[in-house]
Amino acid sequence: MNSKVIIIGTTASGILGFRKDIIKSLTASGHKVYAFAINYTDEQKAQVVQLGAIPEEYTLNRTGMNPLADLLATLRLAKKINKIKPDLVFSYFSKPVIFGTLAARLAGVKKIFGMLEGLGYTFTNQPEGLSKKAKLLQSVQILLYKLSFRFLDKVIFLNPDDPKDLVIKNNIKVKKFAVLGGIGLDLKQYPYIKPSQKAVSFIFIGRLLKEKGINEFITAAKLVKVIYPDVIFTVLGGLDEGNPGGLQKNDIELLVSTGVIDYLGQVTNVAERIAQASVFVLPSYREGVPRSTQEAMAIGRPVITTDMPGCRETVVDGVNGFLVKPWDPQALAEKMIYFIENPDQIETMGLESYRMAQEKFDAEKVNKKLMGLLGL
Template sequence: MKIVMIGTVASSFLGFRADLIKALLAKNYTVYAFTSEYTEEELSEIERLGAIPITYELNRGGINPFTDIKSTYGLSKKIKNISPDLVFSYFSKPVIFGTLAARLAKVPKVVGMLEGLGYTFTEQPSGISKKTQLVKAAQILLYKLALPQLDKIIFLNPDDPKDLLDKHDIRVKEVEVLGGIGLNLNDYSYTSTYPSQPTFIFVARLLAEKGIHDYIAAAKIVKDKYADAKFIVLGSIDKEALGALTEAELKQFTEANIVEYPGHVNDVPKWIANSSVFVLPSYYREGVPRSTQEAMAIGRAVITTDVPGCRETVIDGVNGFLVEKWKPQALAEKMIYFIEHPEQITIMGYESYKIAQDKFDADKVNKRLINMLGL
């Protein structure tokens, strides 16, 4: 049986799909990994996994109908040459254009997975810009065209189908909710030892939508009361994104001893293990944030926002706290709670670990996903 998986960046196959590919290969399926952004080394790594890498053209960013029509036609020819039994696409553009291409190629079964609704569906404190509204309208139009062509659409959280399908009256044949895409738990060792001073950690790109500004604002509030509290920031600066934390701002906050920023690190799990509590005040339309799953697997209590995706990781008051988005004061209060009740760091951290074992074990998740794919 031949399966075509359509993504965009090759690194996503290596970082997030490797265990799924291995599970499919173990069932003697032939897997073709379609990627539009890649290096030769990444293509070699996909081959070493046991999949067959296929490159195709897709303009991941802009919306140019002529370019997209041409890309869809080219993609359909590549799919037709393989003549697969199933096409499984993930991420917004591959789900749209991969689905249309698969139908053109007359593939018997086509399944798509949307891992969050992304930037265009993210509410902003100052409202959504006219440009973003236009992009969102175009995206919804394309979803209305493509999603009814799917045999099944899979979401990671239960809010996304409501906000996309129900709100915009998009008819689909079948909907499933997977939960997080999961982790290889062997890569994240549980640890119940904590630093002597309360240490909070933020791991994400330094974007407004990921909550970096709220994290820093909350850190200031906490440090006014507990000066020895530590606040670590891990993540890359995005010079293009609107509202992203700038290098100058980051320098200002590190020099003022509000946050510590070690720069690029390769051992993120080690940094999480050397912290007390994981904090992600995101308001981005996540699927289910992977960094939070990693922190939970390591055994860290979590403070995150009560928004789609993020709320799938925390049972409020059990393994951490859910706070309202855009509320640094509420965030600070929960951080202070952990400082004043240090025993809860251990108790809630262990609860996080148990939830991760149950919900985010890649082995269990991939079995569910393969079942959803009808394999």
């Protein structure tokens, strides 16, 4: 039987960037899909309509912790949901899962699901330990999860560490939880491209934040360049200068002017840039299952990443790349040097990455599994 399905996310760009494939799968199966986001432009609404879904705007304070504002936003969202009278509500990301779930419950929705694509920085270990602010925010989040999770038919995680660290460790009552294993990619957009036989190069993709491992990447690049000065280290990703762990513009300018890295900022041709590099590097402190790593694997690049939640789901150590300890630029540099000195392993391990991506990260397979978890 075809159902009315509401998907609740945060930004419109997030709906179009990360939920496009599941929306297409749902609409192709005959379900009526309403895509809720907080800041649609007319062009983005038109794109959602092209996918066969109905765009809906709602209000959510993405980062603030104002209980009254959140309560009012939840009541307004419940009213919007009640008008549609959906058979199922599916929220993703922390605040939509919390407040979307509560709103769906208030609206009397029978089937309510949530997906957490990672636990966020409040659950991300730091070399110096969690700050007092992060510990406080984590306590508030746990309280809100305890309040909302009881109304979920199922909580979906991307990796097996997240439910252990959130649900089991904090004794949060849930009816069911499941592990999806990654959000999947349209593999046609990331075809295998044989790596260049020329000089070995490394690429980092992510927001330029401490917890993404950008500092370790830069330090490792400096260590490698002492021995191999001509090796290229490319960085893609946006600055977040307001974030206490974010690199500043003048930091980047100095690194570029001294030849440590090539910085390309945010680009639209990510697949092309990955294809130009030899090895993908993400020394992150914690992830859901990183999309950028999945993209690099699909294109056929070996991966160096940390042995941390989410990251370790993408690498079989010594097969398609290497797992290193977090916060250890020396270990990272050693694995980079391994590829410089054993360039034949780039194609060999890259082909293993490609094989794993076909098996684990094909959007068609992932969406079939996700629809099964949602009972659709």
